[in-house]
Amino acid sequence: MNDVRQATAGAPQRDPDPRVLRSRQAALTAAQELLAEEGWSGVTHVAVAARSGIGRTTLYRHWPDVAALIHDAIVQRIGQVRRAPSGDLRTDLVGELNGLRQLLHDPVGEHGMRAVLDRAPFDPAFESLKEALYQAGSAGFRTILETADANGELSPDTELPLVIDQLAGPLIFRRLFAGLAIDADYVNTIVDDVLRLHTARGLTPRPES
Structure with missing residues (x-):
């Protein structure tokens, strides 16, 4: 997948151009x-240019392939559903998991993730996209769990990747596979x-509603 989203080390920082x-x-x-209307097959540079009024040359400069475009479209949605941590482990995990729940019920998020699962076995760009979205989607859980681990709230033998799988896995299976x-x-x-x-x-007591 393209490297245009990666910041160049040591490059001077400038305010972004509002037009850009x-x-x-x-x-x-x-x-x-x-993506919401037609699924991944509807997301092409031609279609995006026609709908947005942005020239195809500009689109290709920012997103050389469709996978890169779908990546940024979904990652933006992830950022919109993510909540700032409160410092309370249960509250923060519930909030982060509810963000995933919202994303899975959002046509952009749901169709985008289905596209990744559909294309990744056959398309290296979508395989890379799958890994990038996993990292982006699990980042909030990692931050919450690393903080809890540092504070001694987790059992000493806890494997954080396993905990993330146990949190997010049931939602992904229930929505994307069971429908x-x-x-x-x-x-x-x-x-x-x-x-x-x-x-x-053990279990942190559930707060009174």
Whole structure:
């Protein structure tokens, strides 16, 4: 996948050109709309250019392939559903998992993730996209769990990647494979079960609603 999103080490930092930001957002909005309406096959440089009014040359400069465009479209959605941590382990895990729940019910997020699962076995660009989205999607969980581990809230033998899988895996399976809806109670149950397994003092009491 392209390297245009990676900052060049040592490069001087400049304020972004507002025109560039507007063009970029118009392109991402168009890509998100097409992804929601038609799935990954509807996201092409030609279609995004026609809907956004951004020239194809500009699109190719920022996103040389469709996988890069879908990556940024989904990552933007991830950022929109992510919540700032409060410092309370259970509250933060519930919030992060509810963000994933929202993403899985959002046509852009759901169709985008289905596209990745569909194309990754056959397309190296989408295989790279799958890894990049995993890193982006799990970053919030890693931050919360690393903080809890440093504070002594997790059992000493806890493997953080396993905990992330136990948190996010059931939602992804339920929505993308079983095609079932996910509600807030389901999220609370998953978090409480995981905390029961991995917290140093057992399950953190559920706060009164």
